[in-house]
Amino acid sequence: MRHIISILVENEAGALSRISNMFSARGYNIESLTVAPTEDASMSRMTIVTVGSEDVIEQITKQLNKLVEVVKVVDLSEAEHIERELMLIKVRAGAKEREDMKRMADIFRGRIIDVSDNTYTIELTGNGHKLDAFIQALDQGAIIETVRTGASGIGRGNRVLRI
Amino acid sequence: MDRIKGVELSGAEIVVRCLQEEGVEYVFGYPGGAVLYIYDELFKQDKVRHVLVRHEQGAVHAADGYSRSSHKVGVCLVTSGPGVTNAVTGIATAYMDSIPMVVLTGQVPTHAIGQDAFQECDTVGITRPCVKHNFLVKDVKDLAATIKKAFYLASSGRPGPVLVDIPKDVTTHQCEFHYPETVTMRSYNPVRKGHAGQIKKAAQLLAEAQRPMVYTGGGVILSNAAPLLTELVQRAGFPCTNTLMGLGGYPATDRQFLGMLGMHGTYQANMAMQHCDVLLAIGARFDDRVIGNPAHFAQNPRKIIHIDIDPSSISKRVKVDVPIVGNIPDVLDDLLKQLGGAKTQDIAPWWKQIEEWRARDCLRYDRKSKIIKPQFVLEKLYEITGGDAIVTSDVGQHQMWAAQFYKFDKPRRWINSGGLGTMGFGLPAAMGARLANPGATVVCVTGESSIQMCLQELSTCKQYRLPIKIINLNNRYMGMVRQWQQFFHGNRYSESYMDALPDFVKLAEGYGHRGALIDKPADVEPALRDALARKDELVFLDFITDQAENVYPMVPGGKGITEMILSEEL
Ligand SMILES: Cc1ncc(C[n+]2csc(CCOP(=O)(O)OP(=O)(O)O)c2C)c(N)n1
Numbered sequence: 001m002r003h004i005i006s007i008l009v010e011n012e013a014g015a016l017s018r019i020s021n022m023f024s025a026r027g028y029n030i031e032s033l034t035v036a037p038t039e040d041a042s043m044s045r046m047t048i049v050t051v052g053s054e055d056v057i058e059q060i061t062k063q064l065n066k067l068v069e070v071v072k073v074v075d076l077s078e079a080e081h082i083e084r085e086l087m088l089i090k091v092r093a094g095a096k097e098r099e100d101m102k103r104m105a106d107i108f109r110g111r112i113i114d115v116s117d118n119t120y121t122i123e124l125t126g127n128g129h130k131l132d133a134f135i136q137a138l139d140q141g142a143i144i145e146t147v148r149t150g151a152s153g154i155g156r157g158n159r160v161l162r163i
Numbered sequence: 164m165d166r167i168k169g170v171e172l173s174g175a176e177i178v179v180r181c182l183q184e185e186g187v188e189y190v191f192g193y194p195g196g197a198v199l200y201i202y203d204e205l206f207k208q209d210k211v212r213h214v215l216v217r218h219e220q221g222a223v224h225a226a227d228g229y230s231r232s233s234h235k236v237g238v239c240l241v242t243s244g245p246g247v248t249n250a251v252t253g254i255a256t257a258y259m260d261s262i263p264m265v266v267l268t269g270q271v272p273t274h275a276i277g278q279d280a281f282q283e284c285d286t287v288g289i290t291r292p293c294v295k296h297n298f299l300v301k302d303v304k305d306l307a308a309t310i311k312k313a314f315y316l317a318s319s320g321r322p323g324p325v326l327v328d329i330p331k332d333v334t335t336h337q338c339e340f341h342y343p344e345t346v347t348m349r350s351y352n353p354v355r356k357g358h359a360g361q362i363k364k365a366a367q368l369l370a371e372a373q374r375p376m377v378y379t380g381g382g383v384i385l386s387n388a389a390p391l392l393t394e395l396v397q398r399a400g401f402p403c404t405n406t407l408m409g410l411g412g413y414p415a416t417d418r419q420f421l422g423m424l425g426m427h428g429t430y431q432a433n434m435a436m437q438h439c440d441v442l443l444a445i446g447a448r449f450d451d452r453v454i455g456n457p458a459h460f461a462q463n464p465r466k467i468i469h470i471d472i473d474p475s476s477i478s479k480r481v482k483v484d485v486p487i488v489g490n491i492p493d494v495l496d497d498l499l500k501q502l503g504g505a506k507t508q509d510i511a512p513w514w515k516q517i518e519e520w521r522a523r524d525c526l527r528y529d530r531k532s533k534i535i536k537p538q539f540v541l542e543k544l545y546e547i548t549g550g551d552a553i554v555t556s557d558v559g560q561h562q563m564w565a566a567q568f569y570k571f572d573k574p575r576r577w578i579n580s581g582g583l584g585t586m587g588f589g590l591p592a593a594m595g596a597r598l599a600n601p602g603a604t605v606v607c608v609t610g611e612s613s614i615q616m617c618l619q620e621l622s623t624c625k626q627y628r629l630p631i632k633i634i635n636l637n638n639r640y641m642g643m644v645r646q647w648q649q650f651f652h653g654n655r656y657s658e659s660y661m662d663a664l665p666d667f668v669k670l671a672e673g674y675g676h677r678g679a680l681i682d683k684p685a686d687v688e689p690a691l692r693d694a695l696a697r698k699d700e701l702v703f704l705d706f707i708t709d710q711a712e713n714v715y716p717m718v719p720g721g722k723g724i725t726e727m728i729l730s731e732e733l
Contacts, residue, residue: 014291065474071349
């Protein structure tokens, strides 16, 4: 099963490698990993998407908690949560394709953020499925470059992760 | 310790002051460029004594043996680059067995980090997977607080080695010295008390058990829980087994003790493990050498209660029914209170079954042999020392025989590398143990292959007059490797024969010690008595033992714990 794990971690040099090391050393898988400081600059928040059986996920959360710099860990997928990912995608947009490409971006609520004679760069936010769907919907030959941030997540309603 | 206003100390002075504040008796180390200022400060004082080893691996094992035999934090100091890489084996050894240790390492100056400077290595990166935590101190102002944290982290919660990497320029920079009294870390708050509801459930299960079994590991030793464990087991009347790391947690000479369990555990301990209906696991982690194949272990239904300080040790390899996270003595205290009134079942039929298993006498060996049997040497050693020695060991058959035949009634007497299985551990660990326990009889049980992995420390023993007794069970083979090759590789003894062995007696003499070669069973006891009577001398006893002897019982890798190979003697 796919799980999305949120981690509050001390914003210290090496914390990221400690966490990613732990995953590789124990053979756990990382589908995506995002990290940035929170409103409190001394702390970072990390979102890791991983796949594993219930037992594996239990071990992952325990092993994360065991790391000295990890402040809190929550498996967001245990309850209602929201997940978002940002994608920037550069596509061919010459005179012929321009209209179509614009329409496509609109359908997916993407925004064109950079334009050149023959390209558009589109910004698209959503869950992973939506970003996948957009890529699928495009003529594969039209895609020049994509970059995705990996998922970030947050609990719904009163469900919060803070210290 | 109050801040001394206006007085600035150098980083090197701060390091030494921190060690003094921690009450450190011994630092085990080896100098080099990056730590010269620290060595200079060590030179100027005499509170913290430095033990100069002959190889950094020895420094770490010595600090480790010091800690295991005393419950104090072991401390070592090594230089950057090769000093650190030499120390890594020792650090990993301590990590696997959760030994509280602080490792101070020199580093190239901060401005040179990342420049591939002379003797630079990414110490924090290299050691990250084998420490509880590590730090690189880039500012002298953080030095004292970091060292304080290191001692706190190393010794609290599930203990482990903590490394502090100190660039050379930081040891020369100056700042006011202030050693914090306490440490608070929002990200690190080890629990002590166990969950009351869970403890109640555990007590209930134990009271209802028809075939109870207590299985304990290194956690009992590390947390000094042996007296409480003994009280609990004796009050309940349950059978008890210890892992290789847990020996001494429960008195081995007591009738309720079934011996060690696991790959080379006793028949009765392994059978009782498999067939019990309620298992109380304490400070143990169900590792592969202990319960064998977890699928086979799961074939017999039983309820499992697991007490451990580390939640990640619980339900890692075996699903448990009642997890209790907490400091073992605290939990046992509460559990004893809960058990107080409860009526337990009549377990006489269970004991009857266990005695039948025990009657197989699975450790039997040929006592009439004309060649020295290694088991015989250890039995005699036990007899002569009255079970009172601190015994360190290396890794191999001799280690298993020592665990089987030396009966440890008390904790912190049996010191071996159970987790990592590091050959070369025994001698330096014995040095640390002797320094921690002046006057104690310290014996290193080893094999002719293992002893050669840290042999250089004989020189350290000379310098510090450490009268260790080395029991070299010399079978001219890497015995444990040969045994596996005999059982599982069609008797093809690939590279497990040690040709061109040195003359160990001359070797010991070369280092300024006494040596003796013993090749007849009748000479075993007199040789041991003579060596043990020499209180001020290191004696290297080279016992020429039976080359073909195997360790029994044996559970082959991947098999269930009851699928034991027993000696042909049986
Ligand atoms: C550093 C290291 N290298 C290799 C091994 C693998 N190993 C385990 S036991 C053993 C043989 C040990 O031989 P010896 O010290 O003579 O003891 P014996 O088994 O003969 O009692 C070896 C090579 C190890 N445990 N540690």
